[in-house]
Amino acid sequence: MPGGDSAAAGGKTGVRIVVVGDRGTGKSSLIAAAATESFSENVSPVLPPTRLPADFFPDRVPITIIDTSANLESRGKLNEELKRADVIVLTYACDFPLTLTRLSSFWLQEFRRLELKVPVIVVGCKVDLRDDNQPISLEQIMGPIMQQYREIETCIECSAVTLMQVPDVFYYAQKAVLHPTAPLFDQDTQALQPRCIRALRRIFILFDSDMDGALNDAELNDFQVKCFDAPLQPAEIVGVRRVVQEKNKEGVNDLGLTLDGFLFLHSLFIDKGRLETTWAVLRKFGYGIDLKLRDDFLPAPLKHAPDQSIELTIEAVEFVRRVFRLYDTNNHGALRPAELDELFSTAPENPWDEAPYKDATERTTQGNLTLKGFLSEWALMTMLDPRGSLANLLYIGYGGNPASALHVTRRRSVDRKKQQTERNVFHCLVFGPKNAGKSTLLNSFIGRPFSESHEPTAGERYAVNVVDQPGGNKKTLILREIPEDGVKKFLSNKESLSSSDVAVFVYDSSDEYSWKRSNELLVEVARHGEESGYGVPSLIIAAKDDLDPHPRSVQNSVRVCQELGIGASIPVSSKLGDMNNVFCRILSAAEHPHLNIPETVAGREHKQFRQLFNHSLLFMSVGAAFALVGMAALRAYGGRRNSSR
Template sequence: MPSRSAAGVRTGVRVVVAGDRGTGKSSLISAAASDAFPEYVPAVLPPTRLPSDFYPDGVPVTIVDTSSSMESRIKLIDELKRADAVVLTYACDQPMTLSRLSSFWLPELRKLEIKAPVIVVGCKLDLRDERQPMNLEQVMAPIMQQFREIETCIECSSATLIQVPDVFYYAQKAVLHPTAPLFDQEKQTLKPRCIRALKRIFMLCDHDMDGALSDAELNEFQVKCFNAPLQPAEIVGVKRVVQERIRGGVSDLGLTLEGFLFLHALFIEKGRLETTWAVLRKFGYNDELKLRDDILPVPTKHAPDQTVELTNEAIDFLRGIFRLYDSDNDGSLQPSEFDDIFVTAPESPWTVDPYVDAAERTPQGNLTINGFLSEWALMTTLDPSYCLANLICIGYGGDPTSALRVTRRRSVDRKKKQTEKNVFHCFVFGPKKSGKSALLNSFIGRTFSSNYTPTNDVRYVANAVEQIGGSQKTLILQEIPEDGVKKLLSNKECLAACDVAVFLYDSSDEYSWKRSRELLLDVARRGEESGYGVPCLLIAAKDDLDPFPMSLQNSARVTQQLGMEAPIPVGVKLRDSKSVFSRIVSAAEHPHLSIPETEKGKKRKRYRRLVNSSLMFVSG
């Protein structure tokens, strides 16, 4: 049974109770459920459910008892891996069971890679020897320092019912209102992603954009998040607390961003995480501090040969963002200007693969407008949900459904002999040392390097391509390492999203030509079998080196047999590569042409024609 609804809201919390034998696990669970000390408790209780009205958050809790015997170890491990929270017990009258937490249980949870928060619970408080008092905070502080996964420590007595309900309240709270995403315990500061989310919320609530929340804006924020207004005296009190504790937290205009962040840090330090979480969830954030899927209307129901693109409305918004953050008006974004755009997103999205170094930059490392829009086009193609979330986080105020559009099926484009797409996805195949990486580097303006560095993973680059007549299209080149071709083609729908494929070979190397031809035939066969045939182009790289004998004749013969264009020659340093990319886009714009046909494919087509003509004769 899933513990989340479709909107990402928790529908239940699963708490697993573990610990040494005889530490009071079963008695604790029974006492919590019945509000009475049990006279008889079985060795292991069946799962126990606390109803949704048991605690204020209105979420039911399922408590799972476990056995610590070796025979039950496999079941214990399975339950721990399924836990939302783990309660680790020790007996207050048996000091050795407390030592076992740090010598066995906590290291064991790490070894099993259990990510759930941990609540340490001392049971049998009523049996502790009064002559040996213990300061729980002093004893647990070094353990909690070592094991940051511990959320809370509490001692209780099932016999006297002291703090028994609190145990599972804290366990539920650790799941519903986790500390880890919000607060760095070591540094005692809000975490970067939490700061970014709160900054976005602050900016959304600062309607007059004066850098402060006025009393009216604070009140509106309070009503939105907690359905109750703040009294004037309460507003004065809040601002007084901030003013006394942090310089610059309050200005003449109201509560500043610094003050807003300080308040949330204060809530968390005082254990009121539910307050900050209520604010974050009201503004659409999940437990990872990313926008929830249910508020991202990304089109998901479409055919494999349909892709997602940004609409003109979204592109106009991005052009405006570019101009806004290009503070020196030099037509490019410096790294600092670029980072400023994403200060309200969970992180800057293009600092990691596959987006890092995927677009055109100036010699100074600045991002051009073409590079900026190409990065967005790439992100939309690869991860539409991530793209839409980032658009919203940086301030896209239009209807989210108006930001993305689904393209027409490529099979329909082939029949109509034209396409309406603005972004084309090209697979780049070729054997090692054929020049694939050099082609990609040339596309984004990188200087040619004679040093050979093999590409082991799939790599993407994107840029705008000017076509004859002045139209501009975005081309995405995806480099397919030779070693990855077999795995790629094993997927029946691997070519569905591909608009055009190019095959490079070193025209001075006979093996390179033969291997490229093999790759071309493999892709052609896969296209015929799957029905996702794509336009293909051959590129004779390193054309300025001495060609191997018969290279031109062989390649011309193969392309003619397959019904393709003749190979496109390019030099080692790809000085005149712009025409190559224009021809790649042209092939994608005419999806019915340059689709290679193998002999087997031609025979299949002739057979279908024969069958169809026979059926027509019989019908006549």
């Protein structure tokens, strides 16, 4: 397989190389020799920025080389340049051993102190001046240093006088930026990095058209043409198979090149220093340096107003259903952890292993993910991270038009006017004081058993599930718990309620203080909705209904609901499993966005004033219209009298 060309640069428009090292190590002479392809005795102590043209190396990416001074008074400028570097060339003098010692005793430690995250090329200059009577092995000397400082990409010796390996210094520096080793290969284990394996597995599967686990001659040729615009000759295909089979018996079978063989080939390229070949393949399929799909490979982000949301289309939902059935190998209606890991084996990682997705959905008692849970995770990810959701669809094999996988819902303000919504996924905010029962409500929603122990929620938490409605209609509901001490920060954003379809306020029905605090939160959120124009339907939930209710709380809740114009509080008991159909009722409130929107006294007065003001304008308009009509009639009458004379 041939290597990559300029396309392998992955869209990089330039490489900035900063050359550093002790005084007298030959930095300026090295740069001048590379730029002029000749040696000069008279070189400035510090050269101005030097530019090598795009056609200097095969990747056709221009290089800017920055010379630096090692003087203490120039340290500030040096640090600034280092922080702007794409790659560092660190020099020592082959005829001055102390400068070699200074690499690890000063320079490499300094790079770490500055928290630089760029590759380093170590260069021994003036190799022509080294004492031939003291033979030295570069590998022997640099091996231990490279073990300690993994940021060192490679080491090379050169001579500006004889021009020996001078261009190679900057070729390797450019290559370290455009085709870095670290994302692909683990030097410690001498194996491909996990993310690299996942990306190559996805590419392998894309070309395994007959899904037999091997690339036959035609499939291998399709891969070659796609990546390198050149077909393989029959003899070359035979040669590829022979090379793989000699080193990896599992890499070839009667059907063709297996995944093991495909991965082995790329390990071989990297071992031979042909990283550009593997990078050319990865970049052809949209991967960036982090081995995730680049933003420019995905459709442009969907534009939407704050009160619009993004959902998977019917086509995309059907695709994920098929994927679920494909990986549910025992047809038990749930994916085991190993099956879920296999499903995402072509993604950079399982996206649901971390918060907010981990533990957000329904699972069986064995910890397996049900179909409802699987669909719910996709709905949650699409709402929170639409582009991440789209990327993961592509990772697991979505073959449709990426632009048709997501759609933007209608604005909530329009839904309210039409008194109905077309959404399939609804977002509910869960407010309430500490120990009111918010987390227990979320646990009940995703089928978790009741627990007497109370563990305060440290931050925001999500629970999502598919809700079965009367008539067989199914909608997805996302509950988002807002801790009491996080409400102020949440409401500091004017548009914080814009993304929500409904809000619930939970209180402990046996605790008067819990009711008072929940009521305060309700009024606070209602005012925010009135001021921002993003008021949402709201419900009150009286939790812990198995305990003796506080009489005053019951009376006050009835009064407050009437005053605010919302439905009566809903009693629930997670302990007894009596949830009073609360999730269907939450969903119903979300589906009727014009109802149950709380109205405070101040909001009602403002509304009345606005209506009065509008009526005044109407009366003024009507009066003005009558005046105009009267004037027109008077003029007409006057005109008729004048004409009759």
